[in-house]
Amino acid sequence: MAMSFDPFSELDRLTGNLLQFRPGPRFMPVDLYRDGDQYVLNADLPGVDPGSVDVDVDGQLLTIRAQRTAAAQDGVKWLAEERPHGTYLRQFSLGEGVDSEKISASYDNGVLSVLMPVSEKAKPRKIRIGSAEHNDEQRTISV
Template identity: 75%
Template structure:
């Protein structure tokens, strides 16, 4: 009796085992960039109910939490269930150069956008340079 080996079936079996074995927080890919006087953090949260998204800041730690639940189809026999359900969690150390009171967030089409303003004290500024020699020359002229 000849046995056949199907590498694609084996790969599917291994992948589904890995997906089911994950019991911790799910992966939340993010993009982070600075645009002039604020940082923009975009996090992918596909299929997440916006009501389950929680963004908070405690000191210099920004935390994003979300929950994705599996849709239930009564009486359905699942043929594939690869979209992970569960909790999402990411934490970011945001440093001291941001205005934590001005942080805002929005959720659109499965993407959470967090706007983090740069604090006034951390913004670049020009420093005026004064010549001390010019002041000394004025004093000489007045004294003469």
């Protein structure tokens, strides 16, 4: 009985193994948008233990870390093991427009939500302009 060799399925198997066991952090897809006076970041972290999720701010750098552990199934023969496990890591530069003291986060149904309020100094405000000739005259300009 002759065995046939399919180079494409072999390449697919090798590539799958390389991607699954590659070193370094796993990919964490995010959505980021501004909603009024806050920025909202939603990160997909399905199957991640909420206790392993860590969000911290160091200066203007927001870092999200999480860990997904491999399933511990003794005595089973794996037919497919495609769900990635390991460390997830993303970092974002906040800039001056975020009030880093008031950032909050929640984790629900595999989605991490980080709320980042816009800082007071980054919000639009009105500047009063006095007249150099007439100190009692003032105008208001929106910025």
